[in-house]
Amino acid sequence: MKTRRYFYNSLFYASVASLGGFLFGYHTASISGALIFISETFNLTIFQQSFLVSTVIFGALIGSWFGGTIADLTGRRNTFFIAIYALFIGTFSFVTYKNLYVFYTSRALVGFAVGIFSAVVPIYIAELSKPKYRGKLVSINHLFLVLGILISNIFGYFFSKTQNWEFMFLTGLFFALLMFLLLFFIPETPSYLASRNRTEEAYNALKKITDDLNHTEVVKKIESHKKIGWKDLLSKQVKAAFIVGIGINIFRQVTGINIVTYYAPKIFLMAGFNSPHIAMLGAISVTSANLLATIVSLWLIDYVGRKPLLIFGISGMVISLTTLGIMFLFSPENLSYLIIIPLMLFTASFATGLGGVSFLINSEIFPMEIRGRAVGITTLANWICNYLVSSSFLSLIYNFGKSPTFFLFGAIGLLGLLFVIKKVPETKGKSFLEIQKFFSK
Numbered sequence: 518m519k520t521r522r523y524f525y526n527s528l529f530y531a532s533v534a535s536l537g538g539f540l541f542g543y544h545t546a547s548i549s550g551a552l553i554f555i556s557e558t559f560n561l562t563i564f565q566q567s568f569l570v571s572t573v574i575f576g577a578l579i580g581s582w583f584g585g586t587i588a589d590l591t592g593r594r595n596t597f598f599i600a601i602y603a604l605f606i607g608t609f610s611f612v613t614y615k616n617l618y619v620f621y622t623s624r625a626l627v628g629f630a631v632g633i634f635s636a637v638v639p640i641y642i643a644e645l646s647k648p649k650y651r652g653k654l655v656s657i658n659h660l661f662l663v664l665g666i667l668i669s670n671i672f673g674y675f676f677s678k679t680q681n682w683e684f685m686f687l688t689g690l691f692f693a694l695l696m697f698l699l700l701f702f703i704p705e706t707p708s709y710l711a712s713r714n715r716t717e718e719a720y721n722a723l724k725k726i727t728d729d730l731n732h733t734e735v736v737k738k739i740e741s742h743k744k745i746g747w748k749d750l751l752s753k754q755v756k757a758a759f760i761v762g763i764g765i766n767i768f769r770q771v772t773g774i775n776i777v778t779y780y781a782p783k784i785f786l787m788a789g790f791n792s793p794h795i796a797m798l799g800a801i802s803v804t805s806a807n808l809l810a811t812i813v814s815l816w817l818i819d820y821v822g823r824k825p826l827l828i829f830g831i832s833g834m835v836i837s838l839t840t841l842g843i844m845f846l847f848s849p850e851n852l853s854y855l856i857i858i859p860l861m862l863f864t865a866s867f868a869t870g871l872g873g874v875s876f877l878i879n880s881e882i883f884p885m886e887i888r889g890r891a892v893g894i895t896t897l898a899n900w901i902c903n904y905l906v907s908s909s910f911l912s913l914i915y916n917f918g919k920s921p922t923f924f925l926f927g928a929i930g931l932l933g934l935l936f937v938i939k940k941v942p943e944t945k946g947k948s949f950l951e952i953q954k955f956f957s958k
Contacts, residue, residue, distance in 0.1 A: 524650060526726050530703045531642045531654045535661040536696035537597060537634035540604060542665025543689045544627050545573060545775075546804075547673065551682035552783075559617060563911050569620060570780075571908040576607075576625035577900040580632020585640075585893020587633070593641040593889075594705045596633060601697050604630035608690055612683040635876075636896040640888055643880035644706035645726060648948050652818035655880055659873035660811045665692075667804040670781075674797040712885050755891065757956045758882040761941055762895035765827075768933035769875045770902035772834055773926035774867045776910045777803060777860060783911075785856065787919060803860045807872070810865035814873050822945040823874045824937065830870015831934045837863035838927035845919035871933075875899075881944045881952055 548570055556566050580600070588596045607626030610619060638658045646654045669685070676685050704726070710719035777784070781800035814826060840859040883891040913922045944952055 523647070523726060527645050527650065527654055528657075530645055530726070531657045532661075533696065533699040533703050534597070534638050534641045535658040536692060536699070537600065537638040538658040538660075538662040539665035539668075539692055540689065540696065541631045541634045541638075542662035543669045543692065544604070544608070544631055544665075544686070546666040546669040547685045547689060548573070548624075551673065551685050554682045555620075563915065565617070567908050567911050569624065571904050572621045572624040573628035573631065574900055574904040574907055576628025576630075577632030577635065578628075578897060578904065580629035581636045581896035581900050582632075582893050583629075584633030584636045585889040585891070585896065587889075588637045588640065588709075588893075589887065589889035592705045592709055593637055593644070594700060594703065596637050597641075597696070597700055600630040600633035600637075601693050601700075603627070603633075604693050605690060608686050608693075612686050632896070632900060635899070636893050637889065639876040639880035640892055641706060643877075644708040644885075644888075648946050650819065651881070652823070652877060652945065653815055655877045656811075656815045656818055656873040658876060659868070660808075660815055663804065663808045663811045663868060663872070667801065667808055670797060670801045670804050674801060708885055754953065754957045755883065755887070759891070759895065762879045762882055762891070763898045764936050764940060765871070765875045765878060766895050766899035767902050768831075768929075768936060769871045770899055770906055771926075772831070772867075772871065772930045772933055773838065773906065773923075774864070774871070775903055775907050776926075777864055780907075780910060781860070784860070787914075799854075799857055799860075802857055803864050806861035807864040807868045810868035811873060814869045818873065818877070819945060822943050823878055824941055824943045827870045827874050827937045827941060828934065830866045830868070830872070830874075831930055831937060833866025833869070834863055834871075835927050835930040835934065837866060838923050838930060842920045842923035842927060845923060878941065878944060881947075881949065882956065884953060885949065 552566060552570065555561065555569070559565075561569065580603075584596060584600070587599065603626050607623045607628075607630065610623035611627065614623075639655050642655045642658060643651055669689070672685050672688055676682065704722040705718070707719040707722045707726070710716075710722055781796075781803055783796075785796040785799040818826060837859045841856070841863070844856065844859065879892050879895050880888075910922070913925070917925075942952075942955055947955075
């Protein structure tokens with residue numbers, strides 16, 4: 518009964534926090550369906566289109582950095598409120614003021630919120646979780662992220678008939694309001710409270726999660742730790758974790774997932790689809806494959822382990838990207854529906870490996886006292902690479918061609934596979950303290 522109560526409580530708290538992942542997915546993907554109509558309405562150049570897509574990423578760079586720091590200073594739960602406020606202001610500004618410069622700044626503010634969610638949601642869930650369930654619970658965040666992308670694609674499909682791109686963004690605010698209300702029903706993490714010497718509050722928070730007093734050992738161990746600060750980010754132990762955390766976040770992006778997230782309709786139009794409306798259907802099918810693979814990964818991650826899923830997933834991505842390169846090489850303008858198959862395999866492979874596992878590992882490998890700041894830095898690397906890939910994809914296609922561009926991402930995937938095999942440890946079933954002992958060696 519105690520185990521069941523713990524799991525259902527943790528599942529609820531993880532789901533509320535993961536609404537941040539949903540908003541992350543929804544508001545980053547919504548631009549893919551709207552971009553076609555925005556670019557036509559305002560006669561945007563290729564550079565302006567790329568810049569509009571990448572402004573949300575620029576905002577996320579700042580949000581991921583400051584989000585981790587804010588989470589260490591004010592708490593994980595309070596940081597979620599800050600992100601939601603920024604999301605509301607940015608979205609309303611974007612759809613209200615039809616000015617290109619306001620477009621850029623308001624999307625950057627939305628990105629600031631998204632960056633906070635990307636850094637802090639996995640930390641919050643990991644700190645509430647026992648090692649036995651941590652993989653599943655943290656992976657709910659990625660499940661919600663993909664669900665957000667899928668819902669965005671579906672809305673984009675229906676709104677593409679009317680070209681009412683403003684409602685593609687406004688509908689996302691319903692989920693932001695839902696998260697805002699539900700945040701009042703979830704606790705701050707006991708780990709964070711204990712690390713701030715708020716011991717009584719930590720125990721009260723634990724009682725909301727579980728009756729298992731053994732779980733309070735987490736609090737006791739944290740209380741016995743020495744306090745560490747920014748200078749400790751340079752310690753040998755943390756440097757070793759940074760190599761893993763930053764490396765896996767870099768490869769999460771440079772293997773090309775967001776060229777599909779942001780530009781899927783454009784890729785389908787390149788392959789011979791005859792209308793934006795039909796291209797959105799293709800994007801929905803690809804995101805559906807991502808969602809189904811995420812569900813499978815959710816149940817495997819605490820049984821198979823993190824590293825095997827990474828190896829399997831990245832291998833599938835390399836095969837898919839190579840296939841895309843070959844297809845565009847021999848039939849660059851007439852692929853039509855054939856292109857859906859490798860794109861579905863690509864996103865499914867990403868979901869199985871890098872999609873869910875990268876955020877999970879980042880939430881596991883750093884000491885409690887600097888976890889927010891450290892994850893903020895690794896997530897910053899994620900968004901920097903996201904920015905570079907998303908802002909350069911159309912230029913790569915224009916200057917080098919479709920086939921060489923996909924071959925390039927496939928080659929980068931091979932490097933990512935080697936990195937995982939050589940550097941990434943298995944964290945399945947290990948407590949935070951056991952993981953820290955590994956890196957201290």
